[in-house]
Amino acid sequence: MLSTLRRIIQEVTVAKDLDQALEVIVLRVKKAMDVDVCSVYMTDKVQGENVLMATDGLNDEAVGMVRLKKDQGLIGLVGEREEPVNLDDAPMHPRYQYFPESGEERYHAFLGVPIIHHRELQGVLVVQRHSKRHFSEDKVTFLVTIAAQLAGAIAHAEASGGIDGLHSKARGAAPLQGQPGAPGVAIGTAVVNFTATNLEVIPDRVAGDVKAEVSLFKKAVKDVRKDIQSMLKRMTEILPAEERALFDAYLLMLEGDGISGEVVRRIKQGNWAAGALRETIAEHMSAFDAMEDDYLRERAEDVRDLGRRILEKLRSQEPPKPKKFPIRTVLVGDEITASMLAEVPVKRLAGVVSRRGSQTSHVAILARAMGISAVMGVDELPVSHIDGRSIIVDGYTGRIFINPPPTVRDEFKHLLREEAELSKELRELREKPAITPDNVGIPLYINSGLLADITPSLKSGAEGLGLYRTEFPFMVRDRFPGEDEQCKIYRQVLKSFSPAPVTLRTLDIGGDKMLPYFPIEEDNPFLGWRGIRISLDHPEIFLVQLRAMLRASAGLSNMNLLFPMINSVAEVDDALALLRRAHYELIDSGVSISMPHVGVMIEIPSAVYQVRELARRVNFISVGTNDLTQYLLAVDRNNARVADLYDSLHPAVLRALQQIVDGAKDEKTPIGVCGEMAGDPAAAILLLGMGVDNLSMSAANLPRVKWVIRTFTQRKARMLLKEALTFEYAHLVRHFLNAALEDAGLGGLVRAGR
Ligand code: PEP
Numbered sequence: 001m002l003s004t005l006r007r008i009i010q011e012v013t014v015a016k017d018l019d020q021a022l023e024v025i026v027l028r029v030k031k032a033m034d035v036d037v038c039s040v041y042m043t044d045k046v047q048g049e050n051v052l053m054a055t056d057g058l059n060d061e062a063v064g065m066v067r068l069k070k071d072q073g074l075i076g077l078v079g080e081r082e083e084p085v086n087l088d089d090a091p092m093h094p095r096y097q098y099f100p101e102s103g104e105e106r107y108h109a110f111l112g113v114p115i116i117h118h119r120e121l122q123g124v125l126v127v128q129r130h131s132k133r134h135f136s137e138d139k140v141t142f143l144v145t146i147a148a149q150l151a152g153a154i155a156h157a158e159a160s161g162g163i164d165g166l167h168s169k170a171r172g173a174a175p176l177q178g179q180p181g182a183p184g185v186a187i188g189t190a191v192v193n194f195t196a197t198n199l200e201v202i203p204d205r206v207a208g209d210v211k212a213e214v215s216l217f218k219k220a221v222k223d224v225r226k227d228i229q230s231m232l233k234r235m236t237e238i239l240p241a242e243e244r245a246l247f248d249a250y251l252l253m254l255e256g257d258g259i260s261g262e263v264v265r266r267i268k269q270g271n272w273a274a275g276a277l278r279e280t281i282a283e284h285m286s287a288f289d290a291m292e293d294d295y296l297r298e299r300a301e302d303v304r305d306l307g308r309r310i311l312e313k314l315r316s317q318e319p320p321k322p323k324k325f326p327i328r329t330v331l332v333g334d335e336i337t338a339s340m341l342a343e344v345p346v347k348r349l350a351g352v353v354s355r356r357g358s359q360t361s362h363v364a365i366l367a368r369a370m371g372i373s374a375v376m377g378v379d380e381l382p383v384s385h386i387d388g389r390s391i392i393v394d395g396y397t398g399r400i401f402i403n404p405p406p407t408v409r410d411e412f413k414h415l416l417r418e419e420a421e422l423s424k425e426l427r428e429l430r431e432k433p434a435i436t437p438d439n440v441g442i443p444l445y446i447n448s449g450l451l452a453d454i455t456p457s458l459k460s461g462a463e464g465l466g467l468y469r470t471e472f473p474f475m476v477r478d479r480f481p482g483e484d485e486q487c488k489i490y491r492q493v494l495k496s497f498s499p500a501p502v503t504l505r506t507l508d509i510g511g512d513k514m515l516p517y518f519p520i521e522e523d524n525p526f527l528g529w530r531g532i533r534i535s536l537d538h539p540e541i542f543l544v545q546l547r548a549m550l551r552a553s554a555g556l557s558n559m560n561l562l563f564p565m566i567n568s569v570a571e572v573d574d575a576l577a578l579l580r581r582a583h584y585e586l587i588d589s590g591v592s593i594s595m596p597h598v599g600v601m602i603e604i605p606s607a608v609y610q611v612r613e614l615a616r617r618v619n620f621i622s623v624g625t626n627d628l629t630q631y632l633l634a635v636d637r638n639n640a641r642v643a644d645l646y647d648s649l650h651p652a653v654l655r656a657l658q659q660i661v662d663g664a665k666d667e668k669t670p671i672g673v674c675g676e677m678a679g680d681p682a683a684a685i686l687l688l689g690m691g692v693d694n695l696s697m698s699a700a701n702l703p704r705v706k707w708v709i710r711t712f713t714q715r716k717a718r719m720l721l722k723e724a725l726t727f728e729y730a731h732l733v734r735h736f737l738n739a740a741l742e743d744a745g746l747g748g749l750v751r752a753g754r
């Protein structure tokens, strides 16, 4: 059963659209369960109906015609109950509804299970038999398992095929839902970015020059054939003839009418070579996958391997950059990385949409720093089918619209105008200080990691740089930057802000921030070797960075240093010892530099409980709420599947924050917050109430938070905090704070501050 299940899912996953996916499901499930009928009903959310979309067993003409209101019939019952309905004689059930066109009267036994994706009913999977007999527990669990696994694949197929087809009508102007990554709205053109090795995410693109694409493809095949022949030669002496047959099979697949012929045919129909290759390989893989014979089934992997080899050759022949990006480019991909962002000229980049990742992924943080809207974790993003299409990115609510109808487009244009007006009002606050009406100054700083965003940051009215993530300059190189190289970067940053304070954080790699030249293989990277742990284990890297920082500060007095991912006092002691050593070495060599102020990040739960001991050792504390939330709630900050559970307004996070602030105050150590929470206008009220001394955030969020600080007295914020701490649910805290923002006349921030 397990291998049957795996095969069906694989086939559905590579289906080109929903119709094909549903066809596969009904055919394969009927066969696997040895039943007389298998049908799929899909829920049409717009009409509130369950529609028969595919069947093997009922009359074909009934497809699309049998439509039941959501509360009608046995299908409605399955949907209502959200669990299997197993009947030995369905026509006798009071909820049974008869449709003459279906030819259903012949069947008695009925088993229906719901297809649920992200807690939402997608449809119902039904099997039926002539005989009057309950389905066994084995059959029920098989169908439940398959429906649970299929839900995601169906949602994906629906999104892939539903862009221009029939289903878009059923979906209406339904958007795809992800997570808000960076605030703002973008209306632009999707440009799919993909890596050369991932065949599955290659987009369809119109072939500019069919002849040229065909010859590119033929050249790639020729090169692959050559590689395989030389592999074969090398293997002749090592491998017995039957094992070498694999390579012969590869060569055969490349011959005339096989894969090559089909790709050429698809190119002639208009797709570019890489897209035509993806489609052909997917089709062949699913044919192999459907085979009963284990050996033949395994050949699907060979086909994929072959596809990857051809793709690699194809991509290596592509003309060198620069690529052309349309104005208002929306960068779309399976996983958008920082370097992909950097490829697009800043003026042309309007938005980012990534199938993976979430609000606190570093790409989202970068997008916020650059002031472009982003939506992350769009599970159902049909990456292969949207290149060049018109797209709307709503970075406030995490929705995207592909090929939006004019009504939706107009609505968003209106929103863009509103935004421009709000920004104008906010811009007027730029020169004004962040002081509450009861005279409490809360300096607002910005977070950054790029030299390029320093100027816009300064323009946002920041009073300093509260978090400079030094890992970004490390990430865009192909080796560790040397001491002089680092010194130059840090000095530029310090000088741009001087005399305003700048906090340089020491290297925080690991987790989701990998250096291409320093690979770390771990099962649980966020619980593994990251941040200060790596620095302390590699003093040769850490000391270089510390010396570069100290040298960069010569003659300036605005540098603070910050250690990330601190989990114990021992780590602080060790890091401080190395800092003193680096300082001593420089003094010893005749350079006169004073010791900077040093802080630690509180972002691991253990540090919450030792905040006083930590505070005693340093000059300031900075709370990293991105990681603190992740570790307190045990929710991976990049995992779209659990992103709903990630909420910095969770009562547990709020209580931890209050404890940190109180601990730091007891030790008279200044305390700031530098996680994304600091840039959320609603959360800023609570942080003000708790008594934090400063807030550091993405430049794009700073004007909104300044508005909050200039509107709410600390006294009022304390009262609101007291009440917020009585709520048991995060969403109630959010509603409560949104109401407070609206009461204060800052309703415009409610949507923006989601
Ligand atoms: C944090 O964890 O809140 C933080 C500011 O650091 P980073 O997002 O770089 O992990």
Ligand code: MG
Pocket (backbone or CB within 6 Å): 564, 603, 624, 626, 627
């Ligand atoms: Mg962190």
